[in-house]
Amino acid sequence: GAVVSQHPSWVICKSGTSVKIECRSLDFQATTMFWYRQFPKQSLMLMATSNEGSKATYEQGVEKDKFLINHASLTLSTLTVTSAHPEDSSFYICSAIGTSGSYEQYFGPGTRLTVT
Amino acid sequence: AQSVTQLGSHVSVSEGALVLLRCNYSSSVPPYLFWYVQYPNQGLQLLLKYTSAATLVKGINGFEAEFKKSETSFHLTKPSAHMSDAAEYFCAVSDGTSYDKVIFGPGTSLSVIP
Numbered sequence: 001g002a003v004v005s006q007h008p009s010w011v012i013c014k015s016g017t018s019v020k021i022e023c024r025s026l027d028f029q030a031t032t033m034f035w036y037r038q039f040p041k042q043s044l045m046l047m048a049t050s051n052e053g054s055k056a057t058y059e060q061g062v063e064k065d066k067f068l069i070n071h072a073s074l075t076l077s078t079l080t081v082t083s084a085h086p087e088d089s090s091f092y093i094c095s096a097i098g099t100s101g102s103y104e105q106y107f108g109p110g111t112r113l114t115v116t
Numbered sequence: 117a118q119s120v121t122q123l124g125s126h127v128s129v130s131e132g133a134l135v136l137l138r139c140n141y142s143s144s145v146p147p148y149l150f151w152y153v154q155y156p157n158q159g160l161q162l163l164l165k166y167t168s169a170a171t172l173v174k175g176i177n178g179f180e181a182e183f184k185k186s187e188t189s190f191h192l193t194k195p196s197a198h199m200s201d202a203a204e205y206f207c208a209v210s211d212g213t214s215y216d217k218v219i220f221g222p223g224t225s226l227s228v229i230p
Contacts, residue, residue, distance in 0.1 A: 004159075034217060043206060044160075044220045093159055105218055107152075107159040 003027055004096050006108035013084055013115055021079045021111045023094030029074035030096035034105065035067075038091040050077045084115040118143045118209045120221035128227040135194040137224050139181075139207030142188065149190045150208040150218065151181055160206065166190060177201070202228045 003026040013019050023033055031052050036044040048069050050056045056069035066088075068080040077096075081088050091112050095105040123138040141147055148167050152160040164175025171183040181192045190207060207221040 006159075041225075043222045046217055046219075049217060091157075095160075104150075104162065104165065107161075109159040110157070112157065 002098065002104075002106045004030075004094065004106045004108040006092075006094055006111050008111060009109060010112040011114070013113070015085055015115055016083055018080055018082045019084055019113060021081075021092055021094075021113070023077045023079070023096070023108050025075045025096045025098070025106070028096075028098045028106075030077075030098060031074065032097045033071060033077040034095045034097075035069060035077075035079050036093045036095070038093060038110075040091075044093060047079075081113065084113070086115045089113055089115045118147065118211060118219045120207050120209050120219055122205075122207055122221040122224050124224055125222065126225045126227070128229055129197045130229045131199055132196050135179075135192070135197045135201065135226065137192040137205050137207075137226065139190045139192065139221060140188050141190060141207070141209045143209055143211060145211045148210045149181075149183060150210070151175065151179070151190075151192050152206045152208060152220075154204045154206065154223075156203075163192070163205075197226075197228045199228050199230065202226055 005024045007022045033050045035047045038044050047062045048056045048058045050069050050071040052071045058064045071077040091110050093110045095107045119142045121140050150165045151163040154160050163179050164173045166173050166183045174180045179194045204223050206223045208218045210218045
């Protein structure tokens with residue numbers, strides 16, 4: 001149980017284009033999802049907290065107009081990197097917390113984004 | 117505010133030797149503590165968690181960790197390292213609020229020498 005998937009697992013795009021990454025909770029409903037960014041050999045950096053049906057809460061320093069987050073249902077959150085640039089290349093990981101009130105986050109497998 | 121430090125960005129042990137990965141936390145409230153493992157190009161897998169019950173927590177793959185409030189530590193140990201244990205390990209802290217964010221430590225890369 002408690003499986004989180006991400007799609008795509010990797011993507012290459014050209015500079016200036018937009019990329020959408022999906023995060024799905026497959027066997028539970030997630031009222032809250034988190035988006036993280038991870039640079040090589042570094043830890044996870046929280047980008048934003050996404051609650052179903054409301055606007056995402058972004059961490060300080062994260063551009064909300066560049067990283068658009070939508071949490072339209074209890075099983076799906078999307079992260080759209082708009083007008084991507086090479087510096088946006090990174091590993092993006094989502095996690096989800098179920099509606100049962102558990103404090104445990106379940107992580108997706110991550111999406112490797114490369115912007116050329 | 118909560119924070120996590122992990123002493124040693126890289127640890128090497130011989131196969132069969134004791135694994136000890138250090139984690140210290142800072143929290144203004146009783147914390148929830150976690151250890152996660154990450155293999156290359158993969159997401160995170162929960163090894164174990166402390167949630168104010170028993171201070172010695174046993175996790176998967178033979179790992180365990182002990183919560184020591186007086187030392188604000190939550191070190192991860194395994195009696196005998198396997199080659200498959202080579203990975204990145206992250207300690208994390210949360211204040212226990214259901215929908216609160218988790219703060220991750222910088223990570224420790226574990227190498228196992230045959």
